[in-house]
Amino acid sequence: MVLIPVSRLAHTHGSVGLNGVGLLVFSAMGLVFPTRRWQKLLYTIIEFGLLLLLALVGQIPLFQLLFLVLVIRNCVLFDGYARTIITVLTFVACIVCLLNRRALPFRVAPDQLGVFWLGSLLIFGLVILFLQLLVDAVITERKSRDALAEANIRLQQYAMKVEELATIQERNRIARDIHDSLGHSLTAFNFHLEAAIRLLKVKPSKAEALLLELKQLGAQALADVSQSVAALRADPLGGKPLGAAVATLVDHFHRSTGVLPTVQVNLDQPLSHAYNLAIFRVIQESLTNCCKYADATAVSVIVQPVNQQIQIIVEDNGNGFELEKNTTGFGLQGMQERVQALAGELRISTAPARGCRVEVWLPLE
Structure with a gap:
């Protein structure tokens, strides 16, 4: 029969309760996403304090996993140098916890303690580095997709504006060509008509010749209208130099x-x-x-x-x-x-x- 001291038993029950409450609070914090800078700093300080409490006082095993979760949250909250600083502080906090022998989940011989610390720190450092690079890549890819989607929306808007401007320019071009071709023909038509009216009683033969030219101008005006309606594809120069x-x-x-x-x-x-x-x-x-x-x-x-x-x-x-x-x-x-x-x-x-x-x-x- 093995007898367990009352003080050790109380400490064990206290650690279990502390660890349970700490894990519950740490999990609940994952549902909160601060937006302002001071809120993010306060949020991260509380996380560090909670994990140090669980690792050093609660003697929770595999506390490294909790620090890995903190690194992931840090990558989501911060950008640039702030993200790197928080990751380095996480690594330092993990070193502090490993140096506390009571925080180890199993016994290590004193002559192998240095090797254990060095190996643990090396592995944990590599894992943190790989994790941060992975999360950075995922976040960057997500931001790139969002930026691409926004760029596509802007491109569609620009395309609509360009189409609208092209329509306006084409309308102006058609209006210019109608004015230049049909306006010129109608002006000449009007002057020929006035001249024919003046010569009708004085020189009927010349008036008749002008009326024949009016007929040609009228035909030309009708042709100009047809060409304008057909988007004015005909050559106004008539193929001439x-x-x-x-x-x-x-x-x-x-x-x-x-x-x-x-x-x-x-x-x-x-x-x-x-x-x-x-x-x-x-x-x-x-x-x-x-x-x-x-x-x-x-x-x-x-x-x-x-x-x-x-x-x-x-x-x-x-x-x-x-x-x-x-x-x-x-x-x-x-x-x-x-x-x-x-x-x-x-x-x-x-x-x-x-x-x-x-x-x-x-x-x-």
Whole structure:
């Protein structure tokens, strides 16, 4: 029969009770997730104190597992250097507990105690290091997935905005082309009609010729409308070189106003379709405005290369206008947008009774 001292028995029962309550509190703390920095520090200090109490006073076996749980919680709570500092403090706390011989779960011979401590510390240190790296990798991967999901959401939003902007730009392009093509045809149509009305009683034969041209212009206007509805895929230049297309514009202007512009189209090298189209539309819009408002007697059109740039000038000696007050003209806005799309510059010089000079500079391709 083995007799156990009363003091040792009381200590054993006390340790069991302390360990049970400590483990219960430590487990319950896992349900709490502090957010503020001071809350995290207080939370970690309480964990350290509780584990040291269980390991040194309660003599709980395998206390290293509890410290491993603390390392995992530390990785979740802290980032960067704070996480490393807490892990190092955990390792130091484990050393303190191992140095207390009473905390060992089994007896170790005195001559083997040093080897046991060294091996235990080495194993525990490697386990802590591996555990922290593993948890870091898992958390980093989780954050990367969250960041990727957020980036995908932002990308979808950006794609919707880009689609909306592309739709607006396409609407503006179609509006510009309708204005440039159909507006030009209707302007010429109106001037031909007025001339035919004036000549109907005086020179019926000439009025008849103008009416025949009106019929052609009306057909052209209908064709322009059809082309605009079909997203304006047809070439406004009609497959002609830029010089020939400009000559056609000038001929229409001459027939409508009786004024024959002087034309100089001198290009050393062929240009892309985008450049040819922009130059054609600028000249077309300038001549249309001149036909509508200028009442000019002299008009000049110049297209020439100057210092690695292309210079386009359409100048008249007509009525002119106050440029600051002309803020709603869609034709001028369309010209500005076309020139800016090619990284060019548009300059308009005009004043009442001083004519108008439209000058465009485009960088050579």
